[in-house]
Amino acid sequence: MLTDQLKDDIRVAYTALMDSKQLTPRWGQRQMIAEIANALGRIPAPGEAPSTEPAVCVIEAGTGTGKTIAYAVSAIPMAQARGKRLVVATATIALQEQFINKDLPDIRHHSGLAFSFALAKGRRRYVCLSKLDRQLIEGQGETGMLALYPDEMASPASADAMPVYSAMIDALGRGQWDGDRDNWPDTIAEEVWWGVTTDHAQCTGRRCPNISQCSFFKAREQLQNADIIVTNHDLALSDLALGGGAILPDPDDCIYVFDEGHHLPDKALSHFASFCRLHTTMSWLQDCKKAFAQAAPVLAPLDNLERLLNALPADVDEMVLGLQGAEQQVAQLFEDVDPEASREDPQVRFDHGVVPEELRQLSVSLAERFDRFVGVLGRIEKVLEDALEDDFSGMDQSELETWHINLGGMLGRAEGVLALWRAFAEGSQPSQPPVARWVTMVTSGGQYAFDLRCSPVLASDILSDNLWSRASGVVITSATITALNSFERFILHSGAPREGRYKQVMSPFDYGNAVFSVPAMDCDPGDAQAHTEAIIDMLPQLLDLNEGSLVLFSSRRQMLDVHAGVTGLLGDRILMQGDYSKQEILRRHREEIDGGFGSVIFGLASFAEGVDLPGDYCRHVVIAKIPFAVPDSPLEAALAEWMEAQGKNPFMEISVPDAALRLVQAAGRLLRTETDTGRVTLLDRRVRTRRYGQAILDSLPPFRRELG
Template identity: 75%
Template sequence: MLTDALKDEIRQAYSRLMDSKQLTPRWGQRQMIAEIANALGRIPGPGAPSSDAPAVCVIEAGTGTGKTIAYAVTAIPMAQALDKRLVVATATIALQEQFVYKDLPDIRHHSGLDFTFALAKGRRRYVCLSKLDRLLMDNQGESGMLDLQPEGMAAATSDEAIPIYNAMIDALGRGQWDGDRDNWPDNVAEGVWYPVTTDHAQCTGRRCPNISQCSFFRARDELQNADIIVTNHDLVLADLALGGGAILAPPEDSIYVFDEGHHLPDKALSHFSSFCRLHTTAAWLQDAKKALAQGAALLATLDALERPLQLLPAQLDEAVSSLQAAEQLVAGLFEHVDLDGARDDPQIRFEHGVVPPDLLSLAQTLASQFQNISGVFARMEAALEAALDDEFSNLAKSDIETWHINVGGMLGRSEGAQALWEAYAQDPEQEAAPMARWITMLTAGGQYGFDLRCSPILAQDILQDNLWTRAAGVVITSATITALNSFERFILHSGSPRDACYKQVASPFDYSNAVFAVPAMDCEPGDAQAHTDAIVATLPDILQPDEGSLVLFSSRRQMLDVHEGLAATLGERILLQGDYSKQEILRRHRERVDEGDGSIIFGLASFAEGVDLPGDYCRHVVIAKIPFAVPDSPLEAALAEWVEAQGRNPFMEISVPDAALRLVQAAGRLLRTESDTGRVTLLDRRVISRRYGRAILESLPPFRLELAR
């Protein structure tokens, strides 16, 4: 429903904003506005028949386009006119806070648009006052709460945690803190923070005695009347995984904008994957049995809990026995793995997702056992919730609340294990695209055990069922969505509708101000040692002593070897990823450049995206090699295997487009403003010598090329 009046409102909002801020309208912004308006115009107005074409728009807009202004001045009035909630999702919390605290107030002030907005975060970003109270009681041995930390998370010691908890309760009482982790003045270790947060299963919601002071519900109440909800991809996907409308507005009543939307398929896979660590799962089941035995006399005073308490001990014992059998079976699978030759924790990936018959049979047993256990925990949780509403309950409210938290935590852990074993018990022949299934033997850092994982290899079915067919409208935008100048890679991974609107918008930057160079080298990355030696020999010659430079590696091993090889010549100027946090490295780098000194960052993939070093902070980006995916990634390997089984070429269809996209992202660290200049140097001659190299070069922005023959 794109009326003439609505078109005029969008045009006027954009013009007012440009005039008020004394900005020059950009052609790329105008293109984005038109594409988004036309796509969302497919959303039918009240009482109108639905459109055959989806209200989905996928826009790649180059760096400097001004994407935020373009989608905001278009989507805000359209959502208001259609009586829909606008949900803007960014890839990170930092980006969402910039949008809330800087961009939206600025747009509202200058555009003349009248709208309200609120920031949405998940429960785990807020302190749970009930758990905080109980953990402070626990310091006196009185809380009765179970330790249900996520697998792999190191628990904090009492000496480390209690002073912080006391400071938190004091700050809450004084009104100096709102319970939001991001507003706490200091960094809080994960092992300290996690125990004082809650999730959907453990939260008693409106029944909680602390509901009037609950930080999460206060924040969520602000969402009810907001025109715009700002959040991140993870929270949108968590809401969709719960069926939609559990945290945010229902998808049918929402228009979604996914900024940095190229992350969406991978984020979706992580939300719909499952895992189970055998040793720790057996341990928490045994701990749960002990805790329930200790609390049985108390809990049995609730009639509804008597039967579950009778059933659980035997069910828990049976699951522990099956897990121990699984551990022995899995250990046998690793007898044929070269453990000495493995650099990291060794893995076994099941080809085509097919689990061996013995493990398949055991998975079916465990799936059934955890289904039964989850069912009993769910009945217990429901009974405890009912008891909270019962004024004549035999149990004290504080005891009911404590056990609701405990049982909710057990239910969440049980459902997680159930999901893994159900996924392992499936017949791959019944799956449209196979699941990746793999097992990791944990050996690093004194850990022991086996970690079983299962994940879809493509997010297309997930997003088709939960997003594309349900949302009122969807806008996907990012500086890097296409690969090899095509949207096919994104369509394959995300399942976005082929009849959606797809558009590439060029960056306004003048790429003729920058050079993309491939120097002469007598080796290729296939000879790892020779390539590393060549990088060590080349970097001192091409890095200027007074410049800010960024050197990007695909391999941590190679990064460390090159760093060691340059210790005597460039060592003092290098800031190595891993020596400090990412933010600290960037701070030190900027400080050095501001003082007129040269500085070189050595980084991996996390520095190839989302790093903003304009002007003198980065005049040279060096890329060690074409960033092909790590060959032993279980997901990448399973996807390639599936493509090959269909008679297609996984290298040309998957590996090359993925690498081209990553190379564009890495090269994009150079020009961050319209006045920036500099060089990108690729130390990999395959871009010239191999057949696929020309396609990769043609997918880059229009740099001036210097290719040594």
């Protein structure tokens, strides 16, 4: 329970922070602190009986609440009092670096709280010294190592890569670089970095001769005694997917805070989805077959390995034959599809996730073959691991390490392919909650290839099994979690326990300083061509070319058509997504505004969230239409299908809440500080004419309204 002493500790820390920084306490911030403290008070103290209620707190805190201070000054004392570690996961690496380099030192300095903290990143963010050594010693890319995805990731030209690798080893030797990709002074091309980094499957761990200098393990050691571990959603979920405790502490010993937590369900789905591209998987298996022939004589001195390696090519031939059969069956699904007729890659989604019986039977066979393949690779890897620890194995340690990396990489990829075929083999009847299974025809190297994918459509079971039931405590916070002023959407998608504490905390901003406008129009987005033409006619009158504006589209096609239609009138004031990187567009936009000129950004969904353009940088947000999800998204379609089967209305229960949430996020680009003013214009009269429109309007912040 939450004791009076803990309440006092939190209150003293918050008051000290406010006084020291000369800040005015905010009511919403204090509400948030109280909610988090009361929720985490359900974590039993040593010797205390477990609570019957989960220590879970889900808080929607409007922009400007000061979420970081609120969850820090409440969760840090609670974690310390309960003997737990605090894991703070942000949505991006940039946010986590801001938290660890600015926010936490500031809070520690001003609050009087004493705590230590460390940053956690995955292996792929760090250089692998073993791989770097091989690149430099053997040169020209002839390292003896096999690329994990040679069919999908091109090898860099030696002239491009070797100078970078030489600079890396020199900076490491001088102590001028810690091996963290994010701390390298220049941009590193993906294919160059890929050659000198590793993943869990390829890492030899404590058996590596470079373990004492390993950048990843040095960083990991700093986590051992830190009170607070700062990471991102992906690493936190990866650790949970591996069972917990692989990189981060055991979930039972952790209190998690997920900032920007509305991303959590979608992030969880991506970690538990499976994928196989048929053509490139066959190419990769042929590369493996060549590697086994090279490895067999080299590893012959090790017990039984030569026999295992010599038997693998026959297994590979069986798998390739099975994949060819799958490719023929899948191609038949697209017989009547003209891939040139659409801008999007053609897809076939299996209704209710049920795979056609002939393909399912072939999937059963492929799952069995890949299961055997994974088993043999696992036995080989174990022999190599034992040999690496045996100084009398009679093998060259460097060669052993090279083949351990190669076989580990093969094993990791084979396990991913196995997961897909197992999922397709199970697709004989609908499941609850549903699993989406689909095939996409893509263009690869001038040829058509097929991607097979499988994913749960809800993360509820995933997060229930891996997070809610295992963590000591969980705090979810974001400016946008509710939809239509309800947490039901988040509970549906995340499986968050209903017995947790849920709270909406209003933004301190004065929304009376801004207008939400829906101008009169003769058409709506149901007639796409007429709607686009109407936007082209209206936009030059709506926009003030002397100020900063953001125009948000739900469709790339409509954005391109409107851009073509207004270019003559708006001239070079438009910066359109796709012409430059997102960061470059924002940089150019700010530069124009700072120079006293106007600037207009045309963007899609990625500009409707997480973009911070305070003050003059954004005085007008124009939203082309209510941002309903793309209707042919396999996940959205599978979820809607499941809802219909339950006698529910998927449009009202899924599409409308989702669109309302996205509209709130888009409108949230306008007011970023307490002094901001401006206008949000929605060019979609359906918010006035359809029965769901009023519910969407009621979910928006309390702007002044001008409804035509």
